[in-house]
Amino acid sequence: MEKLTLGVIFGSRSCEREVAIISAVQLMNHVDPEKYDLVPVYIAPDGRWYTGKALRDIRTYTAFDPRKAQLEEVTLDLSAGSGALLTMRPGKGLFGKPEQAIVARLKVCLVVMHGLNGEDGTLQGLLELANLPYTSTGVAGSAIGMDKIMMKRFFQGCGFPVLPGLAVKASAYAADPAAVHAQVERELGYPVFVKPANLGSSIGVSRADDEAALADALELAFEYDRRVLIEKGLDKPIELNCSVLGFDGEMEASPIEMPVTHDEVLTFGDKYLHGGGTKQSGMASLSRVLPAPIPDALRDEIQALSMRIFDELDCKGVVRIDYMWDRATDQLYITEINTIPGSLAFYLWQAKGVKYSALIDRMLDCALKAHAEKNERTYVYTSDILSGVQLGSKGAKGAKGAKGTL
Ligand SMILES: Nc1ncnc2c1ncn2[C@@H]1O[C@H](COP(=O)(O)OP(=O)(O)O)[C@@H](O)[C@H]1O
Ligand SMILES: [Mg+2]
Numbered sequence: 001m002e003k004l005t006l007g008v009i010f011g012s013r014s015c016e017r018e019v020a021i022i023s024a025v026q027l028m029n030h031v032d033p034e035k036y037d038l039v040p041v042y043i044a045p046d047g048r049w050y051t052g053k054a055l056r057d058i059r060t061y062t063a064f065d066p067r068k069a070q071l072e073e074v075t076l077d078l079s080a081g082s083g084a085l086l087t088m089r090p091g092k093g094l095f096g097k098p099e100q101a102i103v104a105r106l107k108v109c110l111v112v113m114h115g116l117n118g119e120d121g122t123l124q125g126l127l128e129l130a131n132l133p134y135t136s137t138g139v140a141g142s143a144i145g146m147d148k149i150m151m152k153r154f155f156q157g158c159g160f161p162v163l164p165g166l167a168v169k170a171s172a173y174a175a176d177p178a179a180v181h182a183q184v185e186r187e188l189g190y191p192v193f194v195k196p197a198n199l200g201s202s203i204g205v206s207r208a209d210d211e212a213a214l215a216d217a218l219e220l221a222f223e224y225d226r227r228v229l230i231e232k233g234l235d236k237p238i239e240l241n242c243s244v245l246g247f248d249g250e251m252e253a254s255p256i257e258m259p260v261t262h263d264e265v266l267t268f269g270d271k272y273l274h275g276g277g278t279k280q281s282g283m284a285s286l287s288r289v290l291p292a293p294i295p296d297a298l299r300d301e302i303q304a305l306s307m308r309i310f311d312e313l314d315c316k317g318v319v320r321i322d323y324m325w326d327r328a329t330d331q332l333y334i335t336e337i338n339t340i341p342g343s344l345a346f347y348l349w350q351a352k353g354v355k356y357s358a359l360i361d362r363m364l365d366c367a368l369k370a371h372a373e374k375n376e377r378t379y380v381y382t383s384d385i386l387s388g389v390q391l392g393s394k395g396a397k398g399a400k401g402a403k404g405t406l
Helices: 017-028 122-129 139-146 148-158 170-175 177-187 211-224 268-272 296-312 342-350 356-376
Strands: 004-011 036-043 049-051 072-076 084-089 099-105 108-112 165-169 192-196 206-208 227-232 238-247 250-259 316-326 331-338
Touching: 004 017, 004 099, 017 036, 017 108, 017 342, 036 099, 049 084, 108 122, 108 356, 122 139, 139 148, 139 331, 148 165, 148 227, 148 296, 148 331, 165 170, 165 177, 170 177, 170 211, 170 227, 177 211, 192 211, 206 211, 211 227, 238 296, 238 342, 238 356, 250 296, 250 342, 296 316, 296 331, 316 342, 316 356, 342 356
Parallel strands: 004 036, 004 108
Antiparallel strands: 036 049, 049 072, 072 084, 084 099, 165 227, 192 206, 192 227, 238 250, 238 316, 316 331
């Protein structure tokens, strides 16, 4: 069987770049070398793209030096279906001009990005334009899933359970902070959780129990985004996460995990830094109870809702949907969807007997299926409207009033 050239694209200009590096290096160790020719593609913080063997070694990133690591800087040829990673290599001889070379031709891409410029539909748009199959949710679903304000509106529209929230722009807050404070008190009441619209990993998220804390929380959140979500807060909710895998109606939900919180907010530290002693890293190192010790009925409800969410957002590959369960009222709320979850949620699938390499195969199958379906559709609609059009450019005198004039 011919091997597929697989581009693993990761990193990017995002606050969560380092988390993505861990997720990607972890994943690359589980790609089946019998099936795939793996090409790592790292997008550095300055936006340059690199490839090379050293990208599979986590030490490469501690003091990132592309020359020392013998990496090649590449660009992706965006011509539909090309998949070529292009580089400039030194010309022959002393005065030879640098020449463009093709380092690899990607046939399918596995996107390992968390946060902006990668998980949010931007890279997905680029890959759609390049007509390359890729593993994550499409452009619209990724963008909505990344933006906490749009996500809430979308879920509300679907009738899914979310906590009430207010959206605030930095300009509106700067113009009249007291009005925003008053609206929060009137419509939500304390405590509230304040979150930058487009972030993840709990960066910039804080709880406010009074007006002074709200002002501080907003100031922090506006450092990261000009749009901020203020959400009604729950007191010590039980957090429950569920992954869904599949594409277009064929999907499956994972067992549910209960992350263990060290504070009111499940912090960046909880998520990635308390794994000491375990051999895991990234999201896989989080302290958790798996499967979560919850009633079977709640488990079934979460799994069913997760699949409905996956379907409504037209997701693809593997996602993780996070919930808060308020014990006091026995209410379940969706916290968020992560369309590219930390560690690709492999540990949740492992708990169901799915090996990481098998999870990767299934994600790639989804990517190829979605791509094949898209390319079966018609993108050409033959008409003769262009031939009937005359634009009023030079040399087109007398076109006024002619049929089809714009
Ligand atoms: N409304 C809320 N009530 C109580 N805790 C919350 C609320 N919203 C967020 N949290 C806490 O903050 C954490 C991060 O919030 P989340 O919306 O998931 O942002 P991120 O995308 O950064 O993970 C959650 O895992 C939870 O611990
Ligand atoms: Mg979260």
